[in-house]
Amino acid sequence: MTQIRSIVAPASIATLCLAVGVLNAIAAAPRAEQDTTPPVFEVASIKKYVPDPSRFFSFSGNPAGDLSRWTATNATAKDLIGVAYGLNGYQMTGGPSWIDAEKFDVDAKVDDSMVPQLKTLTHLQQQKQMALMLRSLLADRFKLQVTRSTKVVPAFGLVVAKGGPKFKEAPPPDPQSERDYSPQGSGPSGVTITMNGKPMSAFMIYLAGAVPGRPVIDQTGLKGTYAFTLRYGRSDSPTENELPSIFTALEEQLGLRLENTKAPVDVLTIDHIEEPTLN
Numbered sequence: 001m002t003q004i005r006s007i008v009a010p011a012s013i014a015t016l017c018l019a020v021g022v023l024n025a026i027a028a029a030p031r032a033e034q035d036t037t038p039p040v041f042e043v044a045s046i047k048k049y050v051p052d053p054s055r056f057f058s059f060s061g062n063p064a065g066d067l068s069r070w071t072a073t074n075a076t077a078k079d080l081i082g083v084a085y086g087l088n089g090y091q092m093t094g095g096p097s098w099i100d101a102e103k104f105d106v107d108a109k110v111d112d113s114m115v116p117q118l119k120t121l122t123h124l125q126q127q128k129q130m131a132l133m134l135r136s137l138l139a140d141r142f143k144l145q146v147t148r149s150t151k152v153v154p155a156f157g158l159v160v161a162k163g164g165p166k167f168k169e170a171p172p173p174d175p176q177s178e179r180d181y182s183p184q185g186s187g188p189s190g191v192t193i194t195m196n197g198k199p200m201s202a203f204m205i206y207l208a209g210a211v212p213g214r215p216v217i218d219q220t221g222l223k224g225t226y227a228f229t230l231r232y233g234r235s236d237s238p239t240e241n242e243l244p245s246i247f248t249a250l251e252e253q254l255g256l257r258l259e260n261t262k263a264p265v266d267v268l269t270i271d272h273i274e275e276p277t278l279n
Contacts, residue, residue, distance in 0.1 A: 038132045038133070038135060038136050039114065039129055039132050039133050039136070040111075040133055040136040040137070040140075041070065041108040041109060041110060041111075041133045041136070041137055042109045042110060042111040042112075043108070043109050044106060044107065044108035044109070044137055044141070045105075045106070045107045045108075045279055046104055046105070046106050046141060046276050046277075046278055046279065047104065047105045047278055047279070048102070048103070048104060048105075048278060049073070049074045049075075049103035049104055049105050067110065067115050067118045067119060067126065068109065068110050068112070068115050069107070069108065069109055069110065070106075070108045070110065070130050070133070070134070071105075071106060071107050071108070072104070072105065072106040073105050074103050074105070075103060075104055075105075075106065076099060076100055076101065076102060076103055076104070077095075077098070077099040077102065077104070077138075077142060077273060078092060078095070078099045078100050080104075080106070080134065080138060080142075081099075081138060081144065081146075081268070081270070083131065083134060084131050084134040084135045084138055085131070085135070085146075085148075085266075085268055086131065087266060087268055088208075088212065088213075088215075089212075090153075090213055090214075091265055091266060091267050091268060092267075092268050092269075092270065093267065093268075093269050093270070094269045094270035094271065095270035095273050096273070098275065099270070099273060102275065104276070106137075108133070108134075108137060110133070114129075141276040141277065142273050142274060142275075142276050143272060143273060143274040144270070144272070144273050145270075145271045145272040145273075146268050146269060146270055146271060147268070147269045147271055148266060148267070148268055148269075149266075149267050149269070150264050150265065150266055150267065151264065151265065151267050152262050152263065152264050152265075153214070153215070153262065153263065153264075153265050154214055154260065154261075154262055155214050155215045155216065155217055155260075155261050155262055155263035155265075156211060156214050156215070156216045156217070156258040156259065156260065156261065157216075157217045157219040157258070157259045157260075157261040157263075158200075158204070158207065158216055158217065158218050158219055158220055158250075158256055158257075158258060159219050159220060159256065159257055159258075159259055160220050160221070160222070160255065160256060160257075161251050161255050161256055161257040163255055164255055165220075165222065165226075165254060165255040165256065166228075166253065166254055166255035167226050167227065167228035167254055167255070168226065168227070169224040169225060169226055170196065170197040170225060170226055170227035171197050171225065172197040172198065172225045173196055173197050190231055190232055190233045190234060190243040191210065191231070191232055191233075191234055192229060192230070192231045193206050193207075193210075193229070193230045193231075194228075194229045194230075195226055195227055195228050195229075196227050197225045197226070197227055198225055198226065198227075199223075199224070199225050199226075200218050200220055200222050200223075200226070201218065203226075204216060204218050207246075210232065210246045211246060211258070215263050215265050216258070217261065217263050219259075219261075220256065228253075228254060229253075230249055230250065230253055230254060231243055231249060231253070232244055232245060232246045232248075232249035232250075233245060246258075
């Protein structure tokens, strides 16, 4: 591992959608980090990914839930940029061809002095801090320089279907018990998303991963916290139970519908990037 300098980063991926969906909420927050020195990993190792069918694409702590580490397996540079900035592949342009082809393993260590503070934060706040550290890593080791802008693109609007929603309000769970809770499960028989007293904004994070290629905008007007389960088949894989598509499942199971619309989205142009030194 090598020491990382404190450098500010200038201002797809179907398996990345969950991670990016979570970070989309982070990206929408005010960019106060531009006015302060961003956090950095203490040290990090970057290696070329060695093909291994037992090692899938992933982002996680090491082991899972360990806030002292951040790891990525089988990840392209574009994957890393998407997680760092909370963007999907269609929101990124520019850069050489290798950013979509070369794959890396990243093992980064958080400074010991930061871990107690991270433990006091919510899961989303922890993710935000890790994303900021990843931006610093990309600026330092990949020499990443980017320009951020906004443009209007085709989108889906989530609306209430005729007859109203088919789920009810439910009280939110204890936040401490939810710290490591993941409401999405995926397997050969399809995908299941379970909300247990969460607002629609939480559901939108996971719904964004179900319809890659377009942003999804909440236009339901539902302001409470809700409990429900959604099960649908993945379009890129046959399912044993022949589950419906996400579009059909939303209307049949939840009384919601996706409609074509347009929406402004953040766009990131990669102005400069270099292959990282490996260690």
